[in-house]
Amino acid sequence: MVDLLIVGGGIMGLWAAVMADRAGLKTLLVERDKIGAGASGGVLGALMPYMPDRWDDKKQFQFDALVSLERDIATLEAQTGVSAGYRRSGRLIPLPKPHLRTIALRHEQDALVNWWLGDRRFFWHVQDSPAAAGWPENEAMASGVVFDTLAARVDPRLLLALLARALGQSRHVQIEEGRALAGLDPVAGKATFSDGYSLSFGACILAAGVDTFGHLDALPDKPAAASSGTAVKGQAAVLKADLDSALPVIFLDGLYVVPHDNGLVAVGSTSENSFADPVSNDHLLDDLLARARAVVPLLADAPVVERWAGLRPKAIGRDPMVGRHPDHQRLYTLTGGFKISFGLAHRLAASVIGEMAGQRDEALPDSFRCASHFSLLRAS
Numbered sequence: 001m002v003d004l005l006i007v008g009g010g011i012m013g014l015w016a017a018v019m020a021d022r023a024g025l026k027t028l029l030v031e032r033d034k035i036g037a038g039a040s041g042g043v044l045g046a047l048m049p050y051m052p053d054r055w056d057d058k059k060q061f062q063f064d065a066l067v068s069l070e071r072d073i074a075t076l077e078a079q080t081g082v083s084a085g086y087r088r089s090g091r092l093i094p095l096p097k098p099h100l101r102t103i104a105l106r107h108e109q110d111a112l113v114n115w116w117l118g119d120r121r122f123f124w125h126v127q128d129s130p131a132a133a134g135w136p137e138n139e140a141m142a143s144g145v146v147f148d149t150l151a152a153r154v155d156p157r158l159l160l161a162l163l164a165r166a167l168g169q170s171r172h173v174q175i176e177e178g179r180a181l182a183g184l185d186p187v188a189g190k191a192t193f194s195d196g197y198s199l200s201f202g203a204c205i206l207a208a209g210v211d212t213f214g215h216l217d218a219l220p221d222k223p224a225a226a227s228s229g230t231a232v233k234g235q236a237a238v239l240k241a242d243l244d245s246a247l248p249v250i251f252l253d254g255l256y257v258v259p260h261d262n263g264l265v266a267v268g269s270t271s272e273n274s275f276a277d278p279v280s281n282d283h284l285l286d287d288l289l290a291r292a293r294a295v296v297p298l299l300a301d302a303p304v305v306e307r308w309a310g311l312r313p314k315a316i317g318r319d320p321m322v323g324r325h326p327d328h329q330r331l332y333t334l335t336g337g338f339k340i341s342f343g344l345a346h347r348l349a350a351s352v353i354g355e356m357a358g359q360r361d362e363a364l365p366d367s368f369r370c371a372s373h374f375s376l377l378r379a380s
């Protein structure tokens with residue numbers, strides 16, 4: 001018997017385990033394959049804020065999370081001596097057309113109003129010079145470039161390794177790789193695994209990425225024929241280039257160019273709603289790489305050292321799906337981070353563990369709550 005069973009060893013499950021450890025919960029985290037086998041084991045690691053205009057509770061929640069992540073990672077790095085490759089390097093958004101500059105200038109003012117926390121302020125500067133010669137090339141920024149000082153990057157695999165290392169020091173949390181959840185009885189509080197092992201739990205967090213939806217859909221009282229979520233495939237690549245690792249992330253129409261440490265630059269990402277093979281790389285990634293090399297000619301001859309693909313979890317409500325299941329007291333979800341999981345997971349995990357202790361997270365946007373997603377499912 002454990003207090004808490006966490007299913008999934010991705011960014012969501014690992015942060016949940018860290019928060020459970022701090023709450024003193026006897027916890028077992030099971031991972032079907034190995035830590036980072038899912039979408040979290042990718043290469044991009046962009047931590048991008050929403051636009052600073054039309055401010056609402058969702059943008060405030062994400063802003064607070066992006067600010068606090070820096071401190072949370074630094075705490076774990078100090079505790080373990082492991083680096084997550086985190087840097088608040090900012091983001092450049094090239095402005096190829098004059099009307100985009102007009103909009104960006106409005107956002108510059110919006111950021112002054114909305115992008116602050118205590119004495120920390122972040123900016124959306126509209127400027128005319130690149131971060132360095134060719135970063136990005138001139139034509140892409142014919143009407144200037146935005147430099148946002150809030151955005152950051154982290155090495156996804158190093159962050160997972162950091163979290164796993166911290167959990168290795170835990171007295172409360174045990175991790176079992178190679179153990180897959182096969183069946184769940186949330187009423188009795190019993191889980192069965194594909195190897196025949198079974199376990200009683202006080203509470204269970206489904207943090208199994210895209211597979212969470214299948215587990216939810218398999219519950220006997222599922223309210224509708226529709227699924228609770230879907231998978232959106234993404235492809236990305238890593239280039240080797242002799243560049244300053246402090247350069248800002250470049251973002252242009254869905255293209256990300258993310259400098260990491262050790263001369264590595266990640267390029268992403270495709271967004272594919274239909275696909276034959278979830279892990280293959282194809283011409284869509286080649287097209288993306290060609291775009292990256294056009295926007296940043298400095299990468300023209302940089303060799304590709306890795307191609308990668310994964311499945312992003314997208315819940316029915318399109319927002320993260322977090323917290324207690326509306327029909328099952330013992331069952332919680334922590335998934336649906338879609339394209340922004342890495343900036344939110346620590347904060348969402350704290351929310352779920354708090355909810356187990358009876359604390360309602362007032363800052364959590366209603367559209368994130370598991371119950372809101374199930375309302376949509378019922379109405380579908």
Ligand SMILES: Cc1cc2nc3c(=O)[nH]c(=O)nc-3n(C[C@H](O)[C@H](O)[C@H](O)COP(=O)(O)OP(=O)(O)OC[C@H]3O[C@@H](n4cnc5c(N)ncnc54)[C@H](O)[C@@H]3O)c2cc1C
Nearest residue numbers: 008010011012032038039040046181208209234340341342
């Ligand atoms: C190309 C690409 C680029 C991306 N770039 C970014 C980015 O720059 N910034 C960002 O924030 N996000 C990005 N994302 C999205 C991000 O990677 C995902 O939202 C995030 O990793 C999801 O984390 P997760 O923990 O919910 O799921 P996962 O990482 O998929 O983890 C779920 C885990 O559960 C395990 N599991 C599944 N079923 C079972 C079972 N039955 N029993 C036990 N274990 C099970 C899986 O093996 C897996 O390890 C990107 C995604 C892709 C594909």
